[in-house]
Amino acid sequence: MMRLRGVWTTNLTGFLIGFGMYSSFVLIPQFVETPKSTGYGFGSSVTQAGLFLVPSTLMMLISAPVSGRMSGRFGSKVPLVLGACLALSAFALLALAHSQHWQIYLASVLLGAGLGFSFASMTNLIVEAVRPDQTGVATGMNAVMRTIGGAIGGQVAASLLAATLLADGLPSENGYTVSFAVMGLALVAAVGSALAVPRRRAHRSQLIPLREPQTSTD
Numbered sequence: 001m002m003r004l005r006g007v008w009t010t011n012l013t014g015f016l017i018g019f020g021m022y023s024s025f026v027l028i029p030q031f032v033e034t035p036k037s038t039g040y041g042f043g044s045s046v047t048q049a050g051l052f053l054v055p056s057t058l059m060m061l062i063s064a065p066v067s068g069r070m071s072g073r074f075g076s077k078v079p080l081v082l083g084a085c086l087a088l089s090a091f092a093l094l095a096l097a098h099s100q101h102w103q104i105y106l107a108s109v110l111l112g113a114g115l116g117f118s119f120a121s122m123t124n125l126i127v128e129a130v131r132p133d134q135t136g137v138a139t140g141m142n143a144v145m146r147t148i149g150g151a152i153g154g155q156v157a158a159s160l161l162a163a164t165l166l167a168d169g170l171p172s173e174n175g176y177t178v179s180f181a182v183m184g185l186a187l188v189a190a191v192g193s194a195l196a197v198p199r200r201r202a203h204r205s206q207l208i209p210l211r212e213p214q215t216s217t218d
Contacts, residue, residue, distance in 0.1 A: 001138060006129025009197045010122055013080065014142050015149035016190035017118050020087055020183045022150030023157035024111055027094075027183075028052055030161070031176050032104060040173040042101065052104050059112030060119075067120035076124035081194045083118030086110050088187035095180035118194075119146075125197060156182065 002008050029049040034041025044052070067079040090110035097103045123139055130138045157179050164175030 001130060001134060001141070004129050005196075006125060006198050007138060007141075009193050010080075010125045010129070011142055011145040012193040013084065013118070013190050013197065014122050014146040016186050016193060017084060017087060017115065018146035018149030019153035019156075019186045020091060020190070021111070021115055021153070023153040023179070023183050024056075024090075025053070026154050026157045027161075027176060027179055028104065028108070030171075031098065034170060038168075038170055038173070040099070040176075052108055055105055055108040056112030056115070059109050060116040063113045063116030064120040067117045070117075071121055071124050075199055076121040076128065077194070077197050077199050079117040079121040080125065080197060081191065083114040083116070083121065084187060084190040084194045085114070086117065087114030088184060088191055090114060091180050091184035091187055095177055095184055098176070098180070122146075129198075153183065153186070 002011070029046075029052070031040075032042045032044040032049045032052055033046070034043070036043040042048075063083075067083070070079045070082075087110070090107040093103060093107045093110065098107075122142055126138045126142050127135050160179040160182060161171040161175045164172040164178070166172055
């Protein structure tokens with residue numbers, strides 16, 4: 001099943017997007033909770049750190065239904081590529097600018113929108129790529145790939161921060177910048193794999209409008 005282009009490209013995209021998504025759950029809260037005395041943190045409490053992730057959750061709720069409508073109109077590949085691009089822009093913003101609260105909130109919005117678009121479209125792409133009797137296995141495999149990507153992404157992010165610990169036991173700002181950049185590179189690869197997903201061919205019934213049956217007046 002993994003030899004099918006529509007399956008392995010979608011699973012690879014899910015792996016890479018999961019890589020970035022779960023790393024954000026490590027990086028963003030820890031970054032904003034860093035004391036202001038370090039010169040880059042916000043000194044947020046645990047509750048305040050959670051609020052920085054609220055926009056991401058809300059955008060996932062909003063963008064997922066929109067992704068379904070886009071899939072019906074343009075095909076599921078379009079929202080997948082769009083979602084990967086939005087997630088990429090979130091990490092690019094975090095790598096380049098993270099000194100103000102609004103920058104973190106904006107990145108959270110972009111990331112949530114990207115995840116909503118991409119995750120909602122992946123299931124459709126997987127279902128379209130396999131036989132009806134294989135949908136259960138194929139969709140389950142895609143969920144596993146996203147989880148594996150998330151597990152690896154979170155560990156990579158934590159390792160990058162641990163490699164830049166200062167004398168006070170806190171990571172340096174450069175450690176966060178490098179971590180955000182690495183996640184951005186993973187999302188660049190996700191955009192590439194999303195573009196490699198084969199476009200669904202419209203069914204013949206979608207191309208030829210149905211005619212009303214002619215009734216005899218005799």
